[in-house]
Amino acid sequence: MSNWSKGGWLFRSFLVCLLAIGLAYLISFALNKVNGEVKVFNPLGDLFSKSKGAEEAIGSNADIDLSIPSPDSEDHFDETSFMSDSIPSPNDSEEISPLVEEPGDSLSILVDYTPNCDGITRLREWLEDSGTTPLHIAFFSDSFTEGDILVADLRRMLQQKYGGKGVGYLPLTSPTARFRTSIKHRFSGQWKAHTLLEKGVYTASGQYDHLSGSGEVTFKMRSPVDRVALLYQSKSASVLSTTINDTIVSSHDLSATADGALALWEERGQNISSLKLSVQSDDIDIHGIYLDGASGVSVDNMSRRGASGGELTRLSDALCSEMSGVRDYRFIILSFGLNALSTEENGDDYYWYYRKMKKSLEHIKALYPDAVVLLLSVSDRATIEEGNVTTLKGVYKVRAIQKKLAKEEGCLYWDTYRVIQELGGVKNLVEKGWMAKDYTHLSGAGGRQLAKRLYLSLVEE
Numbered sequence: 001m002s003n004w005s006k007g008g009w010l011f012r013s014f015l016v017c018l019l020a021i022g023l024a025y026l027i028s029f030a031l032n033k034v035n036g037e038v039k040v041f042n043p044l045g046d047l048f049s050k051s052k053g054a055e056e057a058i059g060s061n062a063d064i065d066l067s068i069p070s071p072d073s074e075d076h077f078d079e080t081s082f083m084s085d086s087i088p089s090p091n092d093s094e095e096i097s098p099l100v101e102e103p104g105d106s107l108s109i110l111v112d113y114t115p116n117c118d119g120i121t122r123l124r125e126w127l128e129d130s131g132t133t134p135l136h137i138a139f140f141s142d143s144f145t146e147g148d149i150l151v152a153d154l155r156r157m158l159q160q161k162y163g164g165k166g167v168g169y170l171p172l173t174s175p176t177a178r179f180r181t182s183i184k185h186r187f188s189g190q191w192k193a194h195t196l197l198e199k200g201v202y203t204a205s206g207q208y209d210h211l212s213g214s215g216e217v218t219f220k221m222r223s224p225v226d227r228v229a230l231l232y233q234s235k236s237a238s239v240l241s242t243t244i245n246d247t248i249v250s251s252h253d254l255s256a257t258a259d260g261a262l263a264l265w266e267e268r269g270q271n272i273s274s275l276k277l278s279v280q281s282d283d284i285d286i287h288g289i290y291l292d293g294a295s296g297v298s299v300d301n302m303s304r305r306g307a308s309g310g311e312l313t314r315l316s317d318a319l320c321s322e323m324s325g326v327r328d329y330r331f332i333i334l335s336f337g338l339n340a341l342s343t344e345e346n347g348d349d350y351y352w353y354y355r356k357m358k359k360s361l362e363h364i365k366a367l368y369p370d371a372v373v374l375l376l377s378v379s380d381r382a383t384i385e386e387g388n389v390t391t392l393k394g395v396y397k398v399r400a401i402q403k404k405l406a407k408e409e410g411c412l413y414w415d416t417y418r419v420i421q422e423l424g425g426v427k428n429l430v431e432k433g434w435m436a437k438d439y440t441h442l443s444g445a446g447g448r449q450l451a452k453r454l455y456l457s458l459v460e461e
Helices: 003-034 043-047 052-060 062-066 119-129 143-148 151-162 310-314 317-323 351-367 394-409 416-422 425-432 444-460
Strands: 110-112 135-141 168-170 183-195 207-234 238-244 248-254 263-292 297-303 331-335 372-376 382-385 388-391 412-414
Touching: 110 119, 119 135, 119 151, 119 372, 119 444, 135 143, 135 151, 143 151, 143 297, 151 297, 151 444, 183 263, 207 238, 248 263, 263 297, 310 351, 317 351, 331 351, 351 372, 351 394, 372 394, 388 425, 394 412, 416 425, 416 444, 425 444
Parallel strands: 135 297, 135 331, 168 297, 331 372, 372 412
Antiparallel strands: 110 412, 168 263, 183 207, 207 263, 238 248, 238 263, 382 388
16 A cells, blocks of 8 residues: 555544544534533543543532532521431442421421420429429530530529529539639649540549549539539548538548449538538549539539540449439430531541440430430531631531431430521621630530520420
């Protein structure tokens, strides 16, 4: 074959390819015009639509595929998008089927999923009877209620209506000075705190303070109490010196406890407004002190900075059973979720959170089978993006998972996120001084607003 013949063959082949591409353009244009849109045909793009390059393109549109709602308005959030009858495993690639909500659920701040839907009824009966049978309430939380924010105001309102005194449970030490605004608390000495964030065996308080040597703790109450109780384990004999109301000084021998059992030291009297404890011991674990009254309502704040809720499985069956003689919790509130949220949009489905919280709820219900459990949803957590306040997308996923868990485990559910939106949203709350500038934590004033609404939901509505 001559060079000219070779060139002609190449030229003819080129013309055929060109004509084929042109024809494809025309066909594509015609078809899409019929469908009401014009789409430019891209031979290379369509050819490699299943290639690695296309996967990257799909990844860039992940937000759209997830159907993440706009944080600007509750009306834009289709909660069923994230609720399913079966939360998929990380390896499950099938589309999540939506969970159909009960009529009116989406409009309700408080939903009763307890067996026979009698959780609120039982709680209100216990409140009314608390004058003769004290009602002890446990409030487990993360840093959202640190410093007794929200809890102090809820406690005050409940005690004003139903009776009761004092702040209830307190640890012997705290992570920072002036940790609570509801009481003046100081400590010194050779204390070492252990919390649920580390492996160990815990009572419901989730903290014990170990002492080998000498330690001192003082409490000054904003209003007097009638009872002081100290819960401890001691491997050796210890000495406790107490000063009540700055004048009454007493010395007490704390015997060693056998086989890790709990022991109780208790002081009863009227109008105890200040307390000083001096402890001398070679080896003692103090699981907390309780400052309250002989009747009415007590609300124990067991907030734990950095907790996600999964740590509750570390509460000891044996120790909690023993502790029930001091604190038989019949109403338990759980408020977690902020520390589970990722600040980066990494496609997290939060299946790990679902599993951990399900185990924690099952454990709590096993520890306190006769209790009513209230699950508060995550509130809101936002970041600043290009000058705009934007809710973390994980908030919607975690919130929906919490509602699903409440339904599965037969709990009360209270929509904290929705209340935050009704108060104006995080941006408004920060501007009012009701929330810190981290767009996550409440101020005292903000906690008061949430406490009012929680109180009304539980007692009045």
